[in-house]
Amino acid sequence: MHEGLAPGGALVPELLAAANRRVQNPDDAAAIEVMGTVTMRADGAMRVATDAIEPRDLRVGDEITVASERHRAAYLAVRGGIDAPVVLGSRSTQLSAGIGRLLRSGDRLSMGEVPIVSRPVEAFEPVDVVRVIPGPDHTAFATHALVVLTSSPYVVLPSSDRVGMRLEGPALPGVTRRDVTRPMVCGAIEVPPDGRPIVLGPEHPTTGGYPVIAVVAHDDRGRCFARAPGQVVRFACLPLAAPVR
Amino acid sequence: MTEWRALGARAVRFSRPPGTSPRALLDRIRTWPGVVDVVIAREDVAVYFDDAPRISQGAIDVLANLRDDDGPVRTVELPARYDGPDLPAVADAAGLTIDEVVRVHAAARYEVETMGFAPGFAYLVGLDPRLCLPRLSTPRTRVPAGSIALAGGYTGVYPFDSPGGWHVIGRVEGVRLFDEHGALLRLGDRVRFVRCP
Numbered sequence: 001m002h003e004g005l006a007p008g009g010a011l012v013p014e015l016l017a018a019a020n021r022r023v024q025n026p027d028d029a030a031a032i033e034v035m036g037t038v039t040m041r042a043d044g045a046m047r048v049a050t051d052a053i054e055p056r057d058l059r060v061g062d063e064i065t066v067a068s069e070r071h072r073a074a075y076l077a078v079r080g081g082i083d084a085p086v087v088l089g090s091r092s093t094q095l096s097a098g099i100g101r102l103l104r105s106g107d108r109l110s111m112g113e114v115p116i117v118s119r120p121v122e123a124f125e126p127v128d129v130v131r132v133i134p135g136p137d138h139t140a141f142a143t144h145a146l147v148v149l150t151s152s153p154y155v156v157l158p159s160s161d162r163v164g165m166r167l168e169g170p171a172l173p174g175v176t177r178r179d180v181t182r183p184m185v186c187g188a189i190e191v192p193p194d195g196r197p198i199v200l201g202p203e204h205p206t207t208g209g210y211p212v213i214a215v216v217a218h219d220d221r222g223r224c225f226a227r228a229p230g231q232v233v234r235f236a237c238l239p240l241a242a243p244v245r
Numbered sequence: 246m247t248e249w250r251a252l253g254a255r256a257v258r259f260s261r262p263p264g265t266s267p268r269a270l271l272d273r274i275r276t277w278p279g280v281v282d283v284v285i286a287r288e289d290v291a292v293y294f295d296d297a298p299r300i301s302q303g304a305i306d307v308l309a310n311l312r313d314d315d316g317p318v319r320t321v322e323l324p325a326r327y328d329g330p331d332l333p334a335v336a337d338a339a340g341l342t343i344d345e346v347v348r349v350h351a352a353a354r355y356e357v358e359t360m361g362f363a364p365g366f367a368y369l370v371g372l373d374p375r376l377c378l379p380r381l382s383t384p385r386t387r388v389p390a391g392s393i394a395l396a397g398g399y400t401g402v403y404p405f406d407s408p409g410g411w412h413v414i415g416r417v418e419g420v421r422l423f424d425e426h427g428a429l430l431r432l433g434d435r436v437r438f439v440r441c442p
Contacts, residue, residue: 001282001283001284001293002271002282002283002284002285002360002432003360003364003365003423003427003428003431004360004361004362004363004364004365004366004404004423004428005364005365005423005427005428006364007282087425088425088426088427094364096363096364096405097363097364097365097405097423098364098405098423098424099425133251133253133254134251135252135253136250136251136252136258180286180287180288181286181287181359181361181362182258182286182288182289182291183252183258183284183285183286183289183290183291183361184284184291185252185253185255185256185291185293187253188252188253205361205362205363206284206360206361206362207284207286207359207361207362212252215251215252215253215254216253217253217254218253218254218255240251
C-alpha cells in the first residue's frame with residue numbers, strides 16, 4: 001500500500017474459500033469473481049464448483065452458468081486454480097491499478113496446478129448485524145453520530161463497487177469538511193460532507209480525505225460486502241481495544 | 246508522546262513525526278513484528294498488521310528521533326510536455342505568463358512526500374509558492390493518464406485515467422507511473438521535470 005496500491009483480493013473471501021474448498025483448492029487459489037451472470041465452456045476435462053454449486057466434472061463442450069443471485073458476488077473455482085500471472089505478489093485483478101481486466105466474451109483461461117487441500121466447506125450467511133470498531137476520526141462527528149450509525153438501517157446503493165459500498169440512510173451528523181488526505185483501510189467507513197457513509201472495499205484508495213467514523217471488524221468485512229444493492233445493513237459497535245501497549 | 250488511534254482492529258494511525266524522511270520511517274516501521282504494510286500520508290502514518298497490533302508506545306515515540314539514512318537519494322527525471330488545458334488559467338491565477346509558469350514548474354526540484362490517491366500517484370513537494378493554487382471548484386470526471394497537474398501546494402502526475410480536481414498543465418512522455426513492477430516513484434525520491442524538445 002506504500003505505493004498507493006490497495007490490497008485487492010476477493011470481495012467476499014468466505015465465498016471464494018467455499019468455491020475453492022469444493023474442488024480441493026487452497027482457500028486463496030485464483031478463481032473468477034462474478035457480479036451478474038457468466039457462462040463458461042470447458043475446452044478440456046475439468047472439475048469446477050461455485051460457492052453455491054456442488055463440484056461438477058465437465059467434459060469438452062460442457063457449459064456452466066454462474067449468477068450472483070444470493071450474494072453480491074459469486075465465485076467459480078476450477079480444480080488447480082486459474083493460471084493468472086502473479087503481479088506484485090497476487091493473481092487478483094485490480095482495475096484501479098491497470099492490473100488485469102474484466103473478462104470479455106470469447107476470453108480463454110488456463111488452469112493452474114495448485115496443490116490438493118481437503119477442508120470442509122463452511123456455511124456462509126451474511127449476519128444481520130455487522131460489527132464495527134469506532135474509527136480514528138469518530139470525535140470529528142457529533143457525539144451521537146455513532147449512535148445514529150449503529151441504530152439505523154442502511155440500504156446498499158447500486159453505485160457500490162469493489163472500491164466502496166455506498167449506503168443510503170440517516171446522514172451522520174456533524175461532519176466537518178477536511179482536505180487533509182489520511183491513510184485508509186479496507187472496511188473503513190468514510191463519511192463525505194453529505195453524511196452518507198461509504199464502506200471502503202478491497203480496491204479502496206490507500207489515502208482519503210473524509211473522516212472515518214468507524215471500521216468494520218476484520219472478520220465481518222466479507223459479510224458486509226456480500227450484501228447486494230437494495231439489501232439492508234445494520235451496524236453494531238464493538239468496544240475500542242487498546243492496540244498499543 | 247505521539248498520539249495513536251486504532252484504524253480498525255489490525256492497524257494504527259498516528260501523527261507523522263516532523264523532520265524524519267519518509268524512507269527512514271518506512272524502513273524502520275517495517276522491522277516491527279507483524280507489520281504487513283505502511284502508508285505515510287502528509288500528516289499521518291498508518292501501520293497495518295497481520296493480526297492485532299503488537300507494538301509499544303516507545304516504538305512509536307522513537308520514530309521522532311530517527312536519523313536519516315545516509316543512503317543515496319534517487320533522482321527521477323520525467324520528460325514533460327507542457328500543453329495542458331489549464332495552463333492559461335494557472336498563469337492568470339499566478340500572475341505569470343504561460344511561458345513563466347512552464348519555466349518555474351520545470352526549474353524546481355521536487356520530492357515525493359506521500360504516495361496515495363491512486364496506485365503510483367506521488368504527492369510532490371517543492372512547488373514554487375506562486376503556483377500554489379486551490380483545487381478546481383468542479384473536478385473533471387476524467388483526467389488522462391500521464392497528466393501533470395498541480396493543486397493545494399503539490400504537483401503530481403496521474404498514473405491512470407481517473408477523475409481529478411487538479412489543474413492540468415501538461416503530460417509526461419514515454420514513462421508509466423505504475424506498471425507490473427509497481428510504482429515508478431517512491432517515497433523520498435527527488436523528481437525533476439525535463440522539458441521535451
